[in-house]
Amino acid sequence: MATARKLVDDTQTNLPFAYRQYSAAQLKEVLRKMYLIRRFEEGAEDSYTRGLIHGTMHLSIGQEASALGICMPLTTSDQITSTHRGHGHCIAKGADVKRMFAEFFGKTTGYCKGRGGSMHIADVSMGNLGANGIVAGGIPIAVGAALSAKRMKTGKVVVSFFGDGANNEGAFHEALNMASIWKLPVIFVCENNGYGMSTSTARSTAVKNIADRAAAYSMPGVIVNGNIFSEIAEASHAAVERARAGEGPTLIDSKTYRYRGHSKSDRNRYRTKEEIEDWISNRDPIALFEGELKDFGVIDDRGIDAIRESVRVEIEEGIEYAKASPSPELGDLERFVYTEQA
Amino acid sequence: MDATPRELSYSQAIQEAMALAMEADERVFLMGEDIGVYGGAFQVTGDLVERFGADRVMDTPISELGGAGVAVGAAMTGTRPIFEFQFSDFATLAMEQIVNQAAKMRFMLGGEVSVPVVMRFPAGSGTGAAAQHSQSLEAWLGHVPGLKVIQPATPYDAKGMLLAAVADPDPVMIFEHKLLYKMKGPVPEGHYTVPIGKAEIRREGRDLSIVATSIMVHKSLEAAELLAAEGIDIEVVDLRTIRPMDRATIIASVKKTSRLLCVYEAVKTLGIGAEVSATIAESEAFDYLDAPIVRLGGAETPIPYNPELEKATVPQVPDIVAAARDLVRGKR
Ligand SMILES: Cc1ncc(C[n+]2csc(CCOP(=O)(O)OP(=O)(O)O)c2C)c(N)n1
Ligand SMILES: [Mg+2]
Numbered sequence: 143m144a145t146a147r148k149l150v151d152d153t154q155t156n157l158p159f160a161y162r163q164y165s166a167a168q169l170k171e172v173l174r175k176m177y178l179i180r181r182f183e184e185g186a187e188d189s190y191t192r193g194l195i196h197g198t199m200h201l202s203i204g205q206e207a208s209a210l211g212i213c214m215p216l217t218t219s220d221q222i223t224s225t226h227r228g229h230g231h232c233i234a235k236g237a238d239v240k241r242m243f244a245e246f247f248g249k250t251t252g253y254c255k256g257r258g259g260s261m262h263i264a265d266v267s268m269g270n271l272g273a274n275g276i277v278a279g280g281i282p283i284a285v286g287a288a289l290s291a292k293r294m295k296t297g298k299v300v301v302s303f304f305g306d307g308a309n310n311e312g313a314f315h316e317a318l319n320m321a322s323i324w325k326l327p328v329i330f331v332c333e334n335n336g337y338g339m340s341t342s343t344a345r346s347t348a349v350k351n352i353a354d355r356a357a358a359y360s361m362p363g364v365i366v367n368g369n370i371f372s373e374i375a376e377a378s379h380a381a382v383e384r385a386r387a388g389e390g391p392t393l394i395d396s397k398t399y400r401y402r403g404h405s406k407s408d409r410n411r412y413r414t415k416e417e418i419e420d421w422i423s424n425r426d427p428i429a430l431f432e433g434e435l436k437d438f439g440v441i442d443d444r445g446i447d448a449i450r451e452s453v454r455v456e457i458e459e460g461i462e463y464a465k466a467s468p469s470p471e472l473g474d475l476e477r478f479v480y481t482e483q484a
Numbered sequence: 485m486d487a488t489p490r491e492l493s494y495s496q497a498i499q500e501a502m503a504l505a506m507e508a509d510e511r512v513f514l515m516g517e518d519i520g521v522y523g524g525a526f527q528v529t530g531d532l533v534e535r536f537g538a539d540r541v542m543d544t545p546i547s548e549l550g551g552a553g554v555a556v557g558a559a560m561t562g563t564r565p566i567f568e569f570q571f572s573d574f575a576t577l578a579m580e581q582i583v584n585q586a587a588k589m590r591f592m593l594g595g596e597v598s599v600p601v602v603m604r605f606p607a608g609s610g611t612g613a614a615a616q617h618s619q620s621l622e623a624w625l626g627h628v629p630g631l632k633v634i635q636p637a638t639p640y641d642a643k644g645m646l647l648a649a650v651a652d653p654d655p656v657m658i659f660e661h662k663l664l665y666k667m668k669g670p671v672p673e674g675h676y677t678v679p680i681g682k683a684e685i686r687r688e689g690r691d692l693s694i695v696a697t698s699i700m701v702h703k704s705l706e707a708a709e710l711l712a713a714e715g716i717d718i719e720v721v722d723l724r725t726i727r728p729m730d731r732a733t734i735i736a737s738v739k740k741t742s743r744l745l746c747v748y749e750a751v752k753t754l755g756i757g758a759e760v761s762a763t764i765a766e767s768e769a770f771d772y773l774d775a776p777i778v779r780l781g782g783a784e785t786p787i788p789y790n791p792e793l794e795k796a797t798v799p800q801v802p803d804i805v806a807a808a809r810d811l812v813r814g815k816r
Contacts (some may be wrong), residue, residue, distance in 0.1 A: 197612025248790035259789030275616030
């Protein structure tokens with residue numbers, strides 16, 4: 143996805159960024175991935191309800207544009223760290239849904255060989271260093287990866303995804319400070335869905351915008367509408383450019399919303415049905431993006447149907463693959479704890 | 485007297501204890517992540533915010549280190565906070581305040597202050613929450629002088645020990661196994677305490693002492709019933725407190741049965757089993773032993789996500805049955 147080809151020439155500057163920056167094929171692929179994330183999570187949710195998946199999971203339905211927009215300027219060798227709400231990041235970074243489902247089903251063919259599950263989903267081959275069960279746990283790790291990139295002159299940039307709740311952990315503050323003093327190629331992406339579990343940012347956070355935190359660490363703090371793909375992609379391009387040029391980190395505050403409960407044990411007592419309904423019907427990132435694509439003549443209804451159908455098939459095949467895959471052997475219980483040496 | 489005692493679940497028992505403590509003492513209040521309208525990650529605080537208000541059932545930001553530190557500071561200065569960690573695994577983020585501050589403050593200041601803070605830790609595996617949400621870290625804190633560390637195994641003890649913890653002038657760490665929250669048992673109404681530092685014999689027997697903690701007490705009792713059918717008579721000791729440990733009860737039990745099996749969920753090595761074993765090895769009970777001491781603990785691995793692997797990581801009833809039988813039948 144990294145190499146950009148322009149859909150229209152630069153004189154049409156009234157078009158939003160994405161439609162100046164990307165080809166029609168690239169934009170269609172973005173739409174496909176948005177659907178892939180949503181249907182993947184619906185498929186996972188359904189499998190959970192049927193008792194095929196155990197534990198718990200955190201769904202990012204409603205936040206798909208943010209994962210995709212941020213990953214647009216990244217190459218496969220660039221890296222990310224992700225969160226407990228990390229399925230979308232994983233897919234956006236290039237993972238195969240077959241192996242993600244296999245992980246959720248606890249199978250050896252899963253990305254973590256059945257040891258990690260939803261909360262630790264990763265795809266190291268595509269630069270995803272992993273979801274994380276610890277709020278803010280991935281932020282310093284991303285800074286460490288960026289330190290490697292700088293020391294080893296690999297030219298890589300690193301993105302750290304985290305939620306609004308994470309901005310109140312010490313790890314967030316310590317990590318941003320170090321990234322700034324060492325001018326590391328890292329981008330801090332707060333997927334600000336307004337709540338950390340039941341606690342709204344208004345109740346948990348002393349500043350109005352997470353982006354306001356950037357000032358304390360001398361880096362740009364950018365606010366974007368996290369449900370508008372083009373806005374996010376534009377902010378990500380600018381931050382990646384800055385990082386690659388050796389100018390240091392950026393903090394992006396991507397305002398979005400999660401439709402589902404925090405996890406599988408949420409009574410949704412802390413927000414109203416009207417609020418949820420308003421986001422779903424008026425600000426859905428897929429609906430907004432589809433509308434734009436149609437307005438700008440990138441795709442028609444038949445094209446959209448074809449995408450939905452191909453995603454449906456891919457999800458169905460993914461679940462079948464997971465079901466048919468083998469479970470780990472009990473004898474392997476203590477494997478992977480240490481590096482196996484010859 | 486009422487023939488059938490009232491039953492509550494373990495989590496209801498804790499909730500009732502917190503409510504009683506707050507009713508009885510203005511200084512008591514609750515802090516934690518999502519303990520207000522959400523009711524706590526495991527619904528232990530439930531609707532307490534409606535009864536006591538958001539001032540006394542305080543939602544904190546996601547800030548374990550800072551939150552624990554605020555609780556320590558508040559406890560040092562006249563209040564009695566009960567601080568809930570959402571998962572015991574997150575004690576790791578707050579280790580500084582627990583280990584360097586709460587545990588040592590009174591000592592460092594020559595006894596001029598005390599730190600009557602209570603911290604609650606939902607612990608253990610069995611929920612499919614994988615490596616970072618399933619650990620049993622009680623022995624970590626048990627290693628620190630200045631802390632008291634308890635693991636109530638029944639609803640009765642959960643209430644009585646929490647009330648004892650609130651009344652205690654020193655920091656008390658409570659590890660609550662998540663799989664116990666729904667377990668029901670008799671719980672009297674009103675205020676009562678169960679002493680910290682006292683083990684409890686849950687089942688008397690002659691052939692073998694099982695010293696167990698938390699959920700393993702129940703698994704051991706189940707194993708004991710199965711073995712009773714084979715004529716093996718097992719004593720089950722519920723340790724209840726791991727610091728300070730009730731060594732006298734363990735020693736007396738082993739002197740009676742001459743055999744010891746330790747059963748606990750935390751990783752086997754360098755844990756509670758080692759401490760219980762050493763207690764016997766260093767005591768007069770050593771001469772009474774008819775067989776080597778055996779420990780059953782968690783495998784040497786983080787908790788895996790896959791449900792079969794997860795089960796295989798910690799002792800289960802058949803493991804306890806097999807180990808106990810081998811010990812008594814002299815196969816050790
Ligand atoms: C250190 C730590 N504290 C608490 C939790 C429990 N927890 C998991 S997700 C979450 C809310 C996170 O909120 P946010 O960062 O906004 O991400 P979101 O869930 O909204 O995507 C909490 C409290 C945790 N996993 N790790
Ligand atoms: Mg959030």
